[in-house]
Amino acid sequence: MTRFTVNNQPVQYRIDPNTPLLWALRDASNLTGTKYGCGTGDCGACTVDIDGEAVRSCQRTIGAIEGSYVTTIEGLSRDRTHPVQMAFLDKNVTQCGFCIPGIIMAASALLKKNRNPSEDDIRAGITNLCRCGIYPRLVEAILLAASVQRGDETIAAPPRPAITPADAAREVPALTPPR
Numbered sequence: 719m720t721r722f723t724v725n726n727q728p729v730q731y732r733i734d735p736n737t738p739l740l741w742a743l744r745d746a747s748n749l750t751g752t753k754y755g756c757g758t759g760d761c762g763a764c765t766v767d768i769d770g771e772a773v774r775s776c777q778r779t780i781g782a783i784e785g786s787y788v789t790t791i792e793g794l795s796r797d798r799t800h801p802v803q804m805a806f807l808d809k810n811v812t813q814c815g816f817c818i819p820g821i822i823m824a825a826s827a828l829l830k831k832n833r834n835p836s837e838d839d840i841r842a843g844i845t846n847l848c849r850c851g852i853y854p855r856l857v858e859a860i861l862l863a864a865s866v867q868r869g870d871e872t873i874a875a876p877p878r879p880a881i882t883p884a885d886a887a888r889e890v891p892a893l894t895p896p897r
Contacts, residue, residue, distance in 0.1 A: 720780045724749070725793025735781025739773075740764045742780045743790060751791035751819045755847075762846030765820035766790050772827035791819035794826060797878055802826050804873045805863035813850035821846045825860050833868055835860065 720731045724747060731742050743749040743766070752775055755763030759774040766775045767789040794800045798807065802825045805811075812818050821844060828835060828843040835843065840860045848856070865871040877885070 720784055722783055722786045724788045731780050736779050738776050739778045739780055740775040749790045749792050763817050763820045765823045767823055767827050770830055772824040798876050801863040801866040805859040807876045808873050809855050809859040811852050811855045811859045817848045829864055
């Protein structure tokens with residue numbers, strides 16, 4: 719039995735300790751925000767935070783992280799109020815969205831280590847791949863998130879998850895469809 723903490727909850731997996739963390743999270747814990755991309759650790763879609771480090775979960779077995787603390791996109795902030803999530807929404811980073819959870823987790827880990835990253839720090843620290851080519855907006859969003867985390871700037875809170883389109887339009891007038 720493998721034991722560690724996922725999103726501040728202790729877990730025990732009664733599966734083979736050689737199971738990649740990605741599959742334990744997705745299949746055993748139903749935390750599907752962590753995506754399967756390449757399976758080789760190259761793309762970063764499966765990135766999670768393990769003890770403060772951005773880690774490709776397809777490349778770590780659950781047995782290798784016994785006793786660790788794992789944070790997935792679901793544990794970062796369910797209401798999208800983490801500064802990185804808010805900055806990604808503010809800078810309209812998301813296109814197809816598949817890679818975004820992994821990139822947000824990598825950015826979050828980067829900002830834990832470096833509260834004031836340069837553009838070069840961000841480009842070096844975020845090695846995740848995005849097929850949509852969001853990179854210029856990605857750098858802007860991470861710079862904004864760093865500024866928000868430091869308290870230098872604020873971002874209006876996004877509409878809450880599972881909000882109806884009509885309620886979202888009332889909360890965020892820019893979302894009102896043309897008539």
